Amino acid sequence: MANESRKMVVLGAGASIGSKRYPINSSLDQLRDRMPSAENFFYDLFKLNKTENHNERFLNFLGLTYEALYDVIVRAWNINKGNNDFDPNGWRGVNIEEVMTFFDVGSNMFDQDSQEGKLYRQAQKSLLDFMFPLIPMICEGQHCEYLLRVFFGLEPKDTVISYNWDTIAEYTLAKAKANQIRNYAKLMRSDKIEPRMYRNTGLLLKLHGSFNWMVCKNPECPSFDTIKPPFQKNRYKLIGLNESYTCKDCGSNNLRPLIVPPVSNKMIHKDEFLKNQWLIAREKLLDTNELIFIGYSFPPTDYYSEWLFRQIYFIENRNDIKITVVNPQYGKRGSAVTKRYDTIFNDFEIESYKTLKDFAERN
Numbered sequence: 549m550a551n552e553s554r555k556m557v558v559l560g561a562g563a564s565i566g567s568k569r570y571p572i573n574s575s576l577d578q579l580r581d582r583m584p585s586a587e588n589f590f591y592d593l594f595k596l597n598k599t600e601n602h603n604e605r606f607l608n609f610l611g612l613t614y615e616a617l618y619d620v621i622v623r624a625w626n627i628n629k630g631n632n633d634f635d636p637n638g639w640r641g642v643n644i645e646e647v648m649t650f651f652d653v654g655s656n657m658f659d660q661d662s663q664e665g666k667l668y669r670q671a672q673k674s675l676l677d678f679m680f681p682l683i684p685m686i687c688e689g690q691h692c693e694y695l696l697r698v699f700f701g702l703e704p705k706d707t708v709i710s711y712n713w714d715t716i717a718e719y720t721l722a723k724a725k726a727n728q729i730r731n732y733a734k735l736m737r738s739d740k741i742e743p744r745m746y747r748n749t750g751l752l753l754k755l756h757g758s759f760n761w762m763v764c765k766n767p768e769c770p771s772f773d774t775i776k777p778p779f780q781k782n783r784y785k786l787i788g789l790n791e792s793y794t795c796k797d798c799g800s801n802n803l804r805p806l807i808v809p810p811v812s813n814k815m816i817h818k819d820e821f822l823k824n825q826w827l828i829a830r831e832k833l834l835d836t837n838e839l840i841f842i843g844y845s846f847p848p849t850d851y852y853s854e855w856l857f858r859q860i861y862f863i864e865n866r867n868d869i870k871i872t873v874v875n876p877q878y879g880k881r882g883s884a885v886t887k888r889y890d891t892i893f894n895d896f897e898i899e900s901y902k903t904l905k906d907f908a909e910r911n
């Protein structure tokens with residue numbers, strides 16, 4: 549193993565935000581050429597680009613579709629400061645992960661049947677209904693031009709790990725015709741997973757689930773509660789959003805994507821499929837000699853991720869492991885991102901790039 553070079557590319561939220569989405573083939577793409585960030589999720593989502601006929605403007609997607617949810621967030625984040633008008637600037641800094649956490653805590657603080665408990669659970673459901681299918685719509689069929697260059701450099705046994713629910717990584721791997729996407733399809737199709745068997749297989753792992761991992765919630769369905777592989781039957785082509793609304797086994801529309809919100813992180817070990825994804829990632833890490841983190845910040849609540857990457861100290865020949873961090877916050881004096889990386893990888897030299905573009909264009 550020692551002479552063979554193996555990479556692991558880890559994609560965090562910043563990889564999607566920094567992505568150069570392509571192709572731009574509809575007016576919707578033109579209005580929105582960036583993925584929303586977690587930090588300014590709603591603000592980014594409401595903001596529409598300048599076009600030939602319009603100046604930059606804001607559209608209140610949330611208030612138009614889930615008014616009650618909109619009202620609760622406006623209230624709890626004191627967004628309008630008592631005013632009733634839609635104020636896009638008030639939504640700056642309203643972080644999607646903090647909003648999800650707020651509703652998660654609330655829904656656990658009250659009895660299931662109480663008025664408050666119902667309200668919080670309804671808000672949680674509305675928020676997921678709002679994100680799905682909106683986010684998958686934004687990235688349907690889209691790949692990232694910068695990431696594509698990175699993926700062209702992948703060797704057959706290299707690994708791509710994504711923490712993102714969107715499908716930018718999948719479509720970009722497919723565009724690069726990388727074997728990682730085919731092996732990911734095989735993994736999604738296998739009935740029984742033995743993590744050790746994947747040690748020499750180059751593949752994509754989505755550690756927080758995905759907007760295209762559809763699960764049928766109809767208890768009568770033969771495939772009740774199991775993830776449907778997001779690929780067309782007997783093929784390696786990803787299914788489109790419109791094919792993911794109806795269950796092929798029972799015909800119901802009772803499908804939900806399997807995604808792990810940040811606070812439910814602690815639940816990962818309870819889902820056999822997800823747990824195996826993490827164990828495969830660990831197997832792959834043991835043979836890695838180049839680790840590349842793109843747009844990942846090591847949030848302190850991501851306990852599983854810290855556990856995973858601390859496995860690096862169980863590798864005997866770890867001296868020649870190269871670590872690269874692509875993150876505008878890394879290297880800033882006193883930034884939380886710098887501290888996290890330097891604490892976890894205190895035995896390593898870290899090379900860094902500010903943007904995905906810089907990294908893609910290196911050499």
Ligand SMILES: [Zn+2]
Nearest residue numbers: 764769795798
């Ligand atoms: Zn079904």
